[in-house]
Amino acid sequence: MRLLVKTVGAIAFTALILGAAEFAMGQASPDTTDLLKETRVEKITYNSQKGIYKVHYWSSGDSTFYTVPLFPGDKHIPNTEASVTRENEGEYTYKYFLSNSDNSLREIYSFSVLVKSQVYDLQNPNNEWRGSYVGWMNKARWVQTNSESDTVGILPGKSVKGVFTFNSNEIPGISNAITSSYIGLGNTLDEGPTGRIRRRVDSLLRTDKNVTVKTIAPKKLPENISNIALIDTLQSYLTFSCDTTWIANKGVCRSLEAKLDNVDRQLEQGRDRTAANSLQALLNELNALKEKQISSEAYGLLYFNGQFLLDKLKE
Numbered sequence: 001m002r003l004l005v006k007t008v009g010a011i012a013f014t015a016l017i018l019g020a021a022e023f024a025m026g027q028a029s030p031d032t033t034d035l036l037k038e039t040r041v042e043k044i045t046y047n048s049q050k051g052i053y054k055v056h057y058w059s060s061g062d063s064t065f066y067t068v069p070l071f072p073g074d075k076h077i078p079n080t081e082a083s084v085t086r087e088n089e090g091e092y093t094y095k096y097f098l099s100n101s102d103n104s105l106r107e108i109y110s111f112s113v114l115v116k117s118q119v120y121d122l123q124n125p126n127n128e129w130r131g132s133y134v135g136w137m138n139k140a141r142w143v144q145t146n147s148e149s150d151t152v153g154i155l156p157g158k159s160v161k162g163v164f165t166f167n168s169n170e171i172p173g174i175s176n177a178i179t180s181s182y183i184g185l186g187n188t189l190d191e192g193p194t195g196r197i198r199r200r201v202d203s204l205l206r207t208d209k210n211v212t213v214k215t216i217a218p219k220k221l222p223e224n225i226s227n228i229a230l231i232d233t234l235q236s237y238l239t240f241s242c243d244t245t246w247i248a249n250k251g252v253c254r255s256l257e258a259k260l261d262n263v264d265r266q267l268e269q270g271r272d273r274t275a276a277n278s279l280q281a282l283l284n285e286l287n288a289l290k291e292k293q294i295s296s297e298a299y300g301l302l303y304f305n306g307q308f309l310l311d312k313l314k315e
Contacts, residue, residue, distance in 0.1 A: 042193065044201070044204075053069070053072075070201065071106050071181075073180055075181075076107065078108055078111075078211055079099045080096060081296060082300070084304060090169055093167050094166055094218065096164040100159070107152060107182060110141065110142065110180045111164060111178075112141040113139060114177075114217060115133075115139060115140055116173070116220055117218045119218060120168070122140060124164070125162030125163055126160070126161050128144050129142045130143055131143075169218075171218070171304045172301055174301065177212070177213050177215040231263060231264045231267060234302065235257075237298075241295075241302070255285065256285065259278060259282040260282065283303060286299055286302055286303045
């Protein structure tokens with residue numbers, strides 16, 4: 001288990017409790033003898049097998065020698081779930097649920113979704129988070145700006161209370177969600193090392209990697225996109241969903257593939273009305289499978305892109 005504690009100052013620091021063995025070396029009893037200071041040298045070590053740094057330093061506050069694990073920012077495992085609904089004609093609402101795996105070593109402090117078209121009406125999951133649409137970066141981003149508890153970020157095994165939401169006029173496509181950990185190190189009693197060690201710690205923290213996972217987000221389609229191109233897009237989305245956990249049942253994959261292939265054949269033969277009927281059968285199957293044998297991501301991708309094509313065929 002790991003506890004993150006807020007401290008006063010520009011940087012909030014992290015207390016890491018990694019079991020009895022790790023905790024035993026994480027904090028020493030105060031002792032300022034010259035012998036201890038000679039044998040306990042301030043330094044940073046790196047375990048290449050675990051990918052973990054350890055910072056060894058003397059506290060300027062309580063004369064204690066600390067050994068604090070410094071985990072890179074990508075040592076967390078986000079679990080995301082995305083869904084999309086069409087509220088009005090041409091308007092879609094995207095919702096994102098976020099949790100942190102029990103096996104994570106770091107907290108999750110920020111959450112971003114890459115969007116390839118403008119979004120609006122961003123909603124925060126609760127009053128601890130603040131979101132914004134960053135147009136020049138093509139992303140919707142939320143950061144935990146405050147906490148009602150003594151924690152910073154989503155701890156391992158915990159989830160965000162509420163959902164991240166925005167609206168868009170574009171149908172869903174495959175995109176990326178990005179999570180990151182808080183830039184901080186330390187413990188419940190001390191603000192961390194100073195001097196050259198501090199500068200090295202800050203450098204390591206600021207170069208931490210984020211974690212990227214696949215999700216769905218608005219995607220602007222090319223103007224005057226052809227029906228055949230839309231079928232190709234649907235088939236690529238189905239292939240991706242079946243290659244991931246979005247559709248785990250291979251029997252379901254084969255059934256949906258057969259229906260899409262039938263629509264494709266009808267379109268190539270110029271039988272738009274027959275293709276529309278076959279496409280409606282596909283949409284009916286997706287509705288029957290929703291929240292049962294396909295994920296909300298797969299449903300959003302296939303259903304709304306399929307509905308977009310069906311509307312075109314009925315024009």
